[in-house]
Amino acid sequence: MAILFYPEILVAIFLCLLFLCHLRCNKSRTITNWPVVGMLPGLLQNASNVHEYVTWLLKQNGGTFEFKGPWFTNMTFMVTSDHMNIHHMFSKNFSNYTKGQKFQEIFDVLGDGIFNSDSDSWTCQRKLLHTVLKDKKFKLFFEQFVKGKVEKSLIPVLDHVSSFGIEVDLQDIFQRFTFDTACLVVLGFDPNCLSIEFPDVSHAKAFDQLEECLLYRHIVPESCWKLQRWLQIGIEKKLSSAWKIFDQFIYKCISSRQEELSQSKAPKTEEENFDLLTAFGEQAEEIGGIIKSDKFLRDTALNLMVAGRDTISAGLTWLFWIVATHPHVEAKILEEIKEHLLDNGKSKDFNIDEIGKLVYLHGVICESLRLYPPVPFEHKCSVQFDILPSGHSIKPNTTMLCSLYSMGRMESIWGQDYMDFKPERWISERGRILHTPSFKFIAFNAGPRTCIGKDIAFIQLKIIASAIIWNYHVHVVEGHPVSPSISILLHMKHGLKVRISKRNV
Template identity: 80%
Template sequence: MAIPLYPEILVAISLCFLFLCHLRWNKSRTITNWPVVGMLPGLLQNASNVHEYVTWLLKQNGGTFKFKGPWFTNMTFMVTSDPMNINHMLSKNFSNYTKGQKFQEIFDVLGDGIFNSDSDSWTYQRKLLHTMLKDNKFKLFFEQFVKGKVEKSLVPVLDHISSFGIEVDLQDIFQRFTFDSACLVVLGFDPNCLSIEFPDVSYAKSFDQLEECLLYRHIVPERWWKLQRRLQIGSEKKLSHAWKVFDEFVYECISTKREEVTLKKEELKFNLLTAIVMEEQEGEMSTTITKSDKFLRDTATNLLAAGRDSISAGLTWLFWLLATHPSVEAKILEEIKEHLLDNGKSKDLNIDKLSKLVYLHGAVCESLRLFPPIPFEHKCSVQPDILPSGHSMRPNTTILYSLYSMGRMESIWGEDCLDFKPERWITEFGGIVHVPSFKFIAFNAGARTCLGKDIAFIQMKIIATAIIWKYHVRVVEDHPVSPSISVVLHMKHGLKVRISKRYA
């Protein structure tokens, strides 16, 4: 067993030596292809601001470049922010760019769920979820559910915080809210993470640990993290523990749901897990795989990840931008008064009324453009290909496209690309500007466009409207704000704020 590991030990020793040299002698933002260790030292040196570093490299290289990793590690891949390349991969030549084995190994915690699957498995799951999530009845159910959760959980907590004038991490509040919401919609179970007591819920915390460990797998050689996994040390030991805690929770929910559906002790309330189990028991499922607890576990995990992390991250960045751009907040307030108030009283909020909040919609889109919840995505080429940028792709080549970088490209958004301007999403006639999904990539594009896009906008607008109308949010002075180094673009230090009621 010692012989296969020898190259990894050699690379590790060389990497440590050259990395220390790099830190000592090279402080500039450059990308050097070193002997033996390739470009990895530059990446590690800039790991704390990796998204900005990759953005800078992409700008210096015309939007696409090849990253060369250490020898023996199979860590060479293409990186792009070119919309034409992305349109090519996600739409025009979709069949040639799959998730690939490497993606599935890195994100093994997602199992065979929709985010991790290709071919027939992906097609089946997408069809199944499309039928449920795109149904108008589900959208109406989801709208009423979110409004109820805001009134029963979010508002009481914010009232409590404002009455005592204490500092609070708004990111933590949003993560608790969206985890509760996702669990209710997917599993039919409310963990009550968001309450005045701010309970410490182990299986909710395990989500954060999983994300941190999964990013680690992106920035070290594959054999290195696999060795750690085999020996159960370091980051992989933490991942295994978090995975176990989360799986125990999900499988317990599955067992309870199967019992409820079988015995039918009471009228079942709607949730996605119940709907899938009922289809399974009624003979609608097509294979034995989809009838297994493993399929339910993978499906639930993927949906929980989408429902919790993307929405909470999106809301956190939105409220930071609003707090630092009071003129935008003022315009949204005026829009709320115009469309949601009648003689000083609030109207019943619904999807139709939400659609009239055009400026709020622009602010949400602008926030997602600058701070996409998923900052980068993977693809893997199946056959040889040439990208529109002229770069050649060999079979089994990994390509990363940076959603974060795309929002910061003058070639895509103009010279004011770094500015927060909801107006860029509004036509001169007051309508919403349509931007091709391969440019505004927050919800992916092509055949893999996010199925939850509509309900994500519904949830974000309902929450944003409730908070903006009722409360004034101020970021604590000198609070550091920067993206976390994670597969989800959370804030590294949270978002410390003070909240006061807008109207006494």
């Protein structure tokens, strides 16, 4: 037990005692750099509202400030929402700002996947992902798959809850739907989480648990969570358990898929029997620098599922809350759907090109993502000394935390009406989608790491949103509290309780 005599562990124990005393005081938004404990007490005291708290601090400090952690804990980092700093780090001086070792330690569950990778490994994986996602076979499969899944899975559940007047958590529906779609697209397996029975699925719950536990590693000293991981207690014990459950699920899917493909003699069509993991396995042999193995497939699968499941479900949840609370927005979307997706008053078999004509819906989605980005913050780590456009000096190995949530609430970026929900800010006078630089609208990252799946995400969001809005009216349950959850993804803390009524169309 010699580990208990490390200075950082003693400090961590002291911090816990100090924080318990500090909680007796009234909450305050001010942040004080205390001797020994730094700014940690203020952060912990406002942890339940961390995104708004960080936004307030950034506004008070001109868009960038240095968070001083406790002594001996390696918890000091620079926080920014300055779009010129973002442009500098993500594009102009991209090579100097990597994910870094600290990010990889916090997100160790992601393994060596693309989100955790830097340098040659990242370059190879991005090239591989680009090759697969731009393939005609995948695009054809994806379009037909999403429409089919909406018709065969989502619509029957919404019909059921609307016909019985059932109060339902729309966030849970979206998470079940996107978990099913992510599993099917990535692994070739449909767990059928979304059905009128709303079954409990252990690996889906494990996926949620992983995300909740990972945020904990951001708001306590590294020594604390590493000690808990070593002792297998508290949050870290929950994380390890969830990790084990989900790994068992992924490896089983990989094994089953490989066996299925080895035994299949029938040739595959472009629409059938496609999954990203198989495509990745086939392409990996053709791209140098990637070692094909079950672990590579596991890491790839998990990274793709994080990208394809929770970002979409979180985006949909906030989008439908906004539509439900802005009747004029809902009315304009309905008019646009009627104009472009109907034939003699009936829904037609539309394609991607016709979905692209939903310009106002595109603006609604962008505006929702601006205010409620599914990934609320980004990590970077400096390699060499640098000076940001804001004038802040950055030492080597400095952790940079970029608040995407705060960026959507900055007058310097969006003007005085930054808190107004205005889809029109994304539409030109000629009725076309306006281009906004990615370093201002960073929901899909920026620079060389810009999300390759951005276009696919918009297609999926538009197909799902247009199908639901045209067929149903969503009523948020009166008095239901709406606030961001404390997680690495911007879910709703209490879900989105709604009643759904079918439209007479």
